[in-house]
Amino acid sequence: MRLPDKVVERALLLLALSSVAVLASIAFFIVREGAPLIYRVGLSNFFSTDWHPTAGRFGILFMLVGSLAVTVGALALGVPLGISCAIVLGEMAPPRARRILKPAIEILAGIPSVVYGFMGIVVVLPWIREHLGGPGASGLAAAVILGIMILPTIIAISLDALEAVPMSYRDGSLAMGATEWQTVRRVVLPAARSGIVAAVILGTGRAVGETMAVVMVAGNAVQLPHSPLDPLRTLTANLALEMGYATGDHRAALFATGIVLFLIVLSLNGAAGLARRRRRPRPRPRRTASVAGVPASERIPPSPVSDP
Amino acid sequence: MADVPRAAKLRTDGLNVHYGDFHALKNVTAVIGERRLTALIGPSGCGKSTFLRVFNRMNDRVAGCRVEGIVELDGQPLYRRGVDIEALRRQVGMVFQRPNPFPLSIFENVVFGPRIHALAAGAELEAVAERCLGAVGLWDDLKDRLDDSALTITPEQMQRLCIARAIAVEPDVLLMDEPCSSLDPIATLRIESLMRELSHRYTILVVTHNMQQAARISDDTGFLLLGELVELGPTATVFTRPRDRRTEDYVTGGFG
Ligand SMILES: Nc1ncnc2c1ncn2[C@@H]1O[C@H](COP(=O)(O)OP(=O)(O)OP(=O)(O)O)[C@@H](O)[C@H]1O
Numbered sequence: 001m002r003l004p005d006k007v008v009e010r011a012l013l014l015l016a017l018s019s020v021a022v023l024a025s026i027a028f029f030i031v032r033e034g035a036p037l038i039y040r041v042g043l044s045n046f047f048s049t050d051w052h053p054t055a056g057r058f059g060i061l062f063m064l065v066g067s068l069a070v071t072v073g074a075l076a077l078g079v080p081l082g083i084s085c086a087i088v089l090g091e092m093a094p095p096r097a098r099r100i101l102k103p104a105i106e107i108l109a110g111i112p113s114v115v116y117g118f119m120g121i122v123v124v125l126p127w128i129r130e131h132l133g134g135p136g137a138s139g140l141a142a143a144v145i146l147g148i149m150i151l152p153t154i155i156a157i158s159l160d161a162l163e164a165v166p167m168s169y170r171d172g173s174l175a176m177g178a179t180e181w182q183t184v185r186r187v188v189l190p191a192a193r194s195g196i197v198a199a200v201i202l203g204t205g206r207a208v209g210e211t212m213a214v215v216m217v218a219g220n221a222v223q224l225p226h227s228p229l230d231p232l233r234t235l236t237a238n239l240a241l242e243m244g245y246a247t248g249d250h251r252a253a254l255f256a257t258g259i260v261l262f263l264i265v266l267s268l269n270g271a272a273g274l275a276r277r278r279r280r281p282r283p284r285p286r287r288t289a290s291v292a293g294v295p296a297s298e299r300i301p302p303s304p305v306s307d308p
Numbered sequence: 309m310a311d312v313p314r315a316a317k318l319r320t321d322g323l324n325v326h327y328g329d330f331h332a333l334k335n336v337t338a339v340i341g342e343r344r345l346t347a348l349i350g351p352s353g354c355g356k357s358t359f360l361r362v363f364n365r366m367n368d369r370v371a372g373c374r375v376e377g378i379v380e381l382d383g384q385p386l387y388r389r390g391v392d393i394e395a396l397r398r399q400v401g402m403v404f405q406r407p408n409p410f411p412l413s414i415f416e417n418v419v420f421g422p423r424i425h426a427l428a429a430g431a432e433l434e435a436v437a438e439r440c441l442g443a444v445g446l447w448d449d450l451k452d453r454l455d456d457s458a459l460t461i462t463p464e465q466m467q468r469l470c471i472a473r474a475i476a477v478e479p480d481v482l483l484m485d486e487p488c489s490s491l492d493p494i495a496t497l498r499i500e501s502l503m504r505e506l507s508h509r510y511t512i513l514v515v516t517h518n519m520q521q522a523a524r525i526s527d528d529t530g531f532l533l534l535g536e537l538v539e540l541g542p543t544a545t546v547f548t549r550p551r552d553r554r555t556e557d558y559v560t561g562g563f564g
Pocket residue numbers: 291292293294295298327330332350351352353354355356357358359370517
């Protein structure tokens with residue numbers, strides 16, 4: 001049975017390598033198409049506010065600001081909500097509720113973004129128009145939709161981080177007379193911090209990269225938004241809207257925008273990886289809260305203490 | 309019991325504990341003397357940890373666990389509606405089998421209890437840290453490393469730190485569940501002498517798998533077998549003239 005193992009191993013390695021190769025060729029392609037344009041117009045022009053592709057002026061600053069504003073707004077909504085949900089699910093809800101809600105949240109992550117955009121058009125835009133004014137389609141609308149869209153990412157990864165915190169920390173804290181909430185705030189959250197930071201960073205990456213839902217609700221005007229109620233255009237929306245008909249330098253400028261997005265998302269993922277690696281709590285068996293199970297900590301035979 | 313010490317700190321009468329259908333402690337009647345070091349011995353799975361956790365109500369955390377019968381601290385029932393569990397656990401501290409310092413700094417570990425119970429603040433906390441680390445023999449070693457993570461010290465230091473953390477809220481009782489079982493023999497001996505020292509100030513109930521350890525350090529010894537408290541009395545008596553045949557078998561078997 002040695003040979004088949006080897007064969008499978010090789011095949012898997014080949015598959016893994018080919019996915020890396022695909023990724024590398026995408027990166028290479030984007031850079032080849034976009035980099036010469038940045039070089040030609042110069043960085044200061046490329047990051048200017050002047051986006052007139054027909055006149056050969058390719059400044060992406062308004063779109064960069066748009067992406068930034070929408071992302072910050074989405075985080076302001078999604079991070080507190082997502083982390084709170086993770087705490088309630090992981091630390092307070094009975095295990096049965098967790099078993100039902102966790103998969104439900106994972107399903108939320110699988111809903112196509114066009115559906116979120118549709119909900120935005122049907123629910124969020126009219127609400128903003130009626131209660132807050134403005135055209136409805138706006139940075140605020142995009143931030144709200146994105147804030148909801150990043151919830152599954154933030155909840156799921158934060159929940160994993162909370163679940164990785166050894167039960168012995170909670171036992172130690174509760175045995176000191178700490179309340180459940182003090183235990184969460186003073187022991188569990190600090191222990192899970194790096195994982196939660198990773199969750200936020202990955203959520204950020206998702207918000208920056210999301211396209212369809214944003215195109216549907218943001219209004220897409222190329223301008224500096226002066227209030228959350230103003231329409232704005234993000235980098236991704238710009239790509240999606242103009243790629244269909246762009247040619248020549250215009251097309252190259254969109255690829256150059258792709259480089260910027262690629263770099264942002266890449267560095268966010270890198271940062272998330274770093275955050276996860278740092279100060280990870282030592283993995284210990286988590287005491288299963290199940291009725292039948294003997295606590296994991298009790299199942300481990302005591303290490304023999306040889307007598308002097 | 310014949311040899312019961314005068315001042316009872318902890319007392320149980322007709323204590324029964326069930327995990328679901330499993331009868332883990334059977335009709336246990338015991339008196340734990342104040343400021344005495346009481347060791348609990350018995351084979352694996354006989355209910356020693358369960359018995360210990362009755363006194364700080366940590367069994368409440370186990371789904372399906374039921375505690376019935378009289379359990380008292382200083383004559384006050386612990387399992388009555390309205391008992392303040394946080395206050396109880398402040399009075400009855402616990403040290404676990406595996407050292408479990410929090411992933412915080414050494415300083416924050418020691419002052420954890422005083423902070424959450426609002427016993428001290430600001431500069432007082434520094435004093436608490438010095439006093440408690442001093443009491444467990446860590447101050448000289450760690451006084452320059454108070455802001456280092458508590459996960460960077462040796463297992464023995466971790467267990468001492470956990471003891472320091474437990475005594476920082478000035479409890480009356482310390483429950484210790486095999487506090488030396490993850491330490492090497494030398495560290496074990498040193499923690500034992502620390503426990504002896506502490507027994508002058510605290511009522512200590514310690515579970516041990518190691519009969520020599522019980523004989524070395526305890527004033528009283530209790531022998532649990534299959535959920536039953538077979539015998540509880542002065543250590544010398546339990547080890548040399550046990551009243552119950554089963555105790556004698558266990559004690560001599562363990563030595564032989
Ligand atoms: N959460 C639980 N659910 C079901 N049964 C349990 C649970 N915790 C303990 N038990 C059972 O209760 C009995 C007593 O357990 P306990 O942990 O008190 O024993 P112990 O004397 O401390 O054992 P050890 O020496 O191995 O630590 C064991 O038979 C164990 O299987």
